[in-house]
Amino acid sequence: MKSGDAARLMGWDTTRLSRILRGTYRVSADDVRTFCGKLGVDDPAGVEEVARVAEEPIGEGWWAAYASRIGQNYLDFIELEAEAQTLRIQHPVIVPGLLQSPGYVREMITRAPTAVSPAHAEMLVSIRLARQAVLSTATKLHALVPESALHAKFESGPAIMRDQIRKLLDASQMTNVELQLLPLTAHPTYGSIGAITVLSYKHPWANVASVDNALGGNHIDDPQQVSFLEKEFAAIAEIALPVDKSREVLDEYLEGLRK
Template identity: 40%
Template sequence: MTQKKVPPPVMRRRVGSLLREYRERADLQPGVAAKRLGWHSTRQGRIERGIYRVSEDDIRNMLELYGIHGDEDAVRELATASNESEKAGWWGAYVGQISKALLDFIILESKSKKIRVQHPAIIPGLLQAPGYIREIFNSPLHPNNRDLSDMLSAIRMARQEVLHRPGNPVHLHALISESALLHRFPTSPGVMKEQLRKLADDAERPNITIQIVPVEAPAYAAANQAMTILDFRHPWPAVVSIDSSLGGNVLEHPAEVDDLGVVFDQIANLALPADQSRERINSHLEEKF
């Protein structure tokens, strides 16, 4: 039986994609670029597909050829990402046990400096309380596999470390449908009380902005799929994930990212401001519990 090829690590693929973009901006064909850099066109292609690792010196030479001079921050970022193992983080323990899509998303999320997330139905994963997470993954909508549910729950909890990492916590801007605050779990009545308290506490954190999309907002505010927009430090362009519990679909084309950024802003304009959103969360907490 022919073995399925495993794609290169997501960050090495991003390195290759960015180097290809730089080459195309410089109006150089792959073969021409390879000849000027002193290597075979096959190597050029494999670098741009993320198959080969690339050293700092080679990246510096490529950027110089492409008209990008003296950008040592980009050189270091690209070289580090190209040579980093996809097991170089807490997620390493789950490599081979979870989908490649989920692994890629976790790694991208961990590298981000700002996250914008919009979910029309439930509390976004980064803001979910432990009990809420367990209820979601033990629901009938997920496979009847307790070990898998426990693993996915542990992963979702671990992802939240990006909000609390010392020195450079990610900034999170979350748009949450008010209907998500109304959910109940009949077999676990305390879950939503815990969840609302966590939301109220998180809304006070300086790196977290929560806006509630009220039930009186136009219906089209909830018509969009759940999405996460990830912004990164230089030189990485933003990406968008159309979310699912197993990783979702990542979009990288600048026009698609820009369009969905506009959609996010439009929904944010329909949502309550952050201070009123905190009041709405506390109101649900006080009235229902």
């Protein structure tokens, strides 16, 4: 249906409809139901979910306090992550952020080659740790962790990695977490395209994929591109160690049996 015809169904002009579709104008739950009815949408559950979200207050998540202090890409990702039902995360080099211990987080942020002030670094540490609260909800996490990350050496001493391995072992016992190690023997092509996060939501919201980079990442909702990254993740998961074997290997590292 042309936008002008759709707008006339609601007695709106096309400018108002355009702004609603772009998210710059709010729309009420009743308007959502009425509009979908006039458009002939036959999906009661989907319509009610969109109507519910239409009534949600804006900017009330814990991340709102940081809105003016971090990049928009990162802020968008935090909100996407907090709302997801399922998270699939793969990083080729480090332990993914949601599974990092406090000491590991601080090492990764305060010793990064890009200079930030101590105050800004502490803020970023606080944000990363706050994001981990998503694991205490019903959100499911499937994480692929490179075994090579367990060989990192820190100037602060070996306690950093011991605590990190304990954190991974604790997470692996959570009912909503599936943790697999990508072994050192894996072919380097697996994971070579960079860090991937695939986020899935309740019906009718589309899956989103995020490819990490130094500027906060790129978020993708194009179905074909998301499907490509889902297949990439699945291929890496296929060659990663099973969950039980991954836990055994982590135990060996904790006991110092692996060098």
